[in-house]
Amino acid sequence: MADKQISLPAKLINGGVAGLIGVTCVFPIDLAKTRLQNQQHGSRLYTSLYERFCLQLVPLDRLSDGALLTRPLFWGGFRSDCLIKTIRSEGYFGMYRGAAVNLTLVTPEKAIKLAANDFFRHHFSKDGKLTLVKEMMAGCGAGTCQVIVTTPMEMLKIQLQDAGRIAAQRKLMPETVPAGTVETKSPTAMQLTRELLREKGIAGLYKGLGATLLRDVPFSIIYFPLFANLNNLGKRGAEGPAPFYVSFLSGCLAGSTAAVAVNPVDVIKTRLQSLNRGSTEDTYSGVSDCIRKILRNEGPSAFLKGAYCRALVIAPLFGIAQVIYFLGVGEFILSFVPKKDN
Numbered sequence: 181m182a183d184k185q186i187s188l189p190a191k192l193i194n195g196g197v198a199g200l201i202g203v204t205c206v207f208p209i210d211l212a213k214t215r216l217q218n219q220q221h222g223s224r225l226y227t228s229l230y231e232r233f234c235l236q237l238v239p240l241d242r243l244s245d246g247a248l249l250t251r252p253l254f255w256g257g258f259r260s261d262c263l264i265k266t267i268r269s270e271g272y273f274g275m276y277r278g279a280a281v282n283l284t285l286v287t288p289e290k291a292i293k294l295a296a297n298d299f300f301r302h303h304f305s306k307d308g309k310l311t312l313v314k315e316m317m318a319g320c321g322a323g324t325c326q327v328i329v330t331t332p333m334e335m336l337k338i339q340l341q342d343a344g345r346i347a348a349q350r351k352l353m354p355e356t357v358p359a360g361t362v363e364t365k366s367p368t369a370m371q372l373t374r375e376l377l378r379e380k381g382i383a384g385l386y387k388g389l390g391a392t393l394l395r396d397v398p399f400s401i402i403y404f405p406l407f408a409n410l411n412n413l414g415k416r417g418a419e420g421p422a423p424f425y426v427s428f429l430s431g432c433l434a435g436s437t438a439a440v441a442v443n444p445v446d447v448i449k450t451r452l453q454s455l456n457r458g459s460t461e462d463t464y465s466g467v468s469d470c471i472r473k474i475l476r477n478e479g480p481s482a483f484l485k486g487a488y489c490r491a492l493v494i495a496p497l498f499g500i501a502q503v504i505y506f507l508g509v510g511e512f513i514l515s516f517v518p519k520k521d522n
Contacts, residue, residue, distance in 0.1 A: 187510075187511075187514070188295060189510070189514060190508075190510030190511050190514055191291055191294055191295045191298070191510065192287070192291040192295075192510070193509065193510035193513055193514070194294075194501070194504050194505050194509055194510040195287060195290030195291035195293070195294050195295075195501070196286070196287030196290065196291065197504050197509050197510070198290060198497075198500050198501035198503075198504040198505075199283075199286030199287055199289070199290040199497075199501075200283060200286065200287070201500055201504075202286075202496060202497035202498075202500045202501070203279065203282050203283055203286050203497070204279075204283070205496060205500075206492065206493045206496055206497060207275070207276055207279045207282065208263055208266075208275035208276065209489050209492050209493050210282075210341075210489070210490075210493045211263075211266070211275055211276075211277060211278070211341045212262040212263055212266075212486070212489050213486035213489035213490050213493060214337075214338055214341040214342055214450055214486070215262060215266075215341065215342060215344075215345045216262060216485050216486040216489065217446070217447045217450045217451070217485045217486045218338075218342050218345065218450055218451065218454050219345065219461075263275060266344060269344065270344050274344055277340045277341050277343065277344055278336070278337040278338075278339075278340030278341045278369075280369060281333060281336045281337045281340065281369045282333065282337055285329055285332075285333040286333075288329045289326055289329040289330055289333060290501065292322075292325050292326045292328065292329060293322050293323070293325070293326040293400070294322075294501070296321055296322040296325040296326065297318055297319060297321070297322035297400070297404050299321075300317065300318035300319075300321040300322065301314075301315070301318040301404075304317060304318055310408075312405055315404060315405035315408060316401045316404075316405055318404060319400035319401040319402070319403065319404035319405060320397055320400060320401050322400045322404065323393075323396040323397035323398070323399060323400030323401065324393065324396075324397055326396055326400075327389065327392050327393055327396055330392055330396060331385070331386050331387075331388065331389050331392045332385040332386065334388070334392065334449070334453060335376075335385055335386070335387055335388065335453050336369050336372055336373065336385075338450060338453045338454055339367070339372055339453075339454070339455055339456070340367075340369060340372070342454055342456065343367070343456070373385070387452065387453055388449050388452040388453040390466075390467055391445060391448050391449035391452050391453075391467055392449055394445045394448075394449075394467070395442050395445040395446050395449055398438075398441070398442050398445070399438045399439070399441075399442045400438075402434075402437065402438040402441055402442075403434050403435060403437075403438040403498070404434075406433075406434040406437060406438065407430050407431055407434035407435075407498070407502075410429075410430035410433060410434060411426060411427055411430040411502075413426075414426030414427075414430070421506075424502075424503055424506040424507070427502035427503065427505075427506050428499040428500075428502055428503050428506075429499070430502065431495075431498040431499040431500075431501060431502035431503075432495040432496065432498065432499035433495070434498065435491075435494040435495045435497065435498035435499065436491040436492075436494055436495040438494070439487075439490045439491045439493070439494035439495070440487050440488075440490070440491050443483065443484060443486070443487040443490055444483035444484070446486070446490060447474070447482065447483050447484075447485055447486070448467055448470045448471065448474075448483075451464055451470050451474070452464055452466075452467070452470055462477065
């Protein structure tokens, strides 16, 4: 993507294909990330994405009272705590709550992000060369443009993803649910959209816009220059393109690095955009209020909730995007479209 000029229609197709494949593969981990970030002290349903589990007890010695002293033997070491509980309470497809929203909006989101970055890089470049500062400025422009689609997409996705956590709390942790609360059926994306537009207008879909900007702009500032420089290290010769596996690994490494770096802001954004909460969970009036309450009630470590989940989501998403661009999927599809004669 950084090495060749690609037409806008091809960028749209490449971004859409990469987004559809990536979201389908990693969406369950993204769901776990949202639920881990949203749960607060007093309503902790999930311990983590992964949890050590005991396969069997190994006898060590017998105590004087006849009791057998044992130690746990762990197989593999871990199991998926959040996802296992999700499957048990909601079924297999519960892991894909909110996926339809993501799959619908990921194409324009990725297309805007990647096309905007190429646009700004082209206009900032001088003789085909870019300084690090200008690469960061191009990334800043791309991150700013993408929030047009990202904010409403995240707003709807978070409500759908977190609905299962609230429902599971009702069953497994009834003390967190206010007395007399009536259980309601989880809304669909269209119902949520109509409700937000009716009650708050277009601003309802853009709740958390400031936090989304604070997340996506720094992410793009870190990701795009880091990817371009890592990819350049693997080029074949001075002008030759990097092999596809170098582009894939560069996208994964740059994506996961940027994801972890901005995770504290992602926690804030997730909390601000969540509409439904348990009776013991805090509500927030804005970014500064959210930061203050998280620090007071949960400590600084709460800002790293879901960091490794987010890295596991973002790394393959952007690695796949680079491979799609490298393979020229968009150009291949457009080659079947008949060209108009001049």
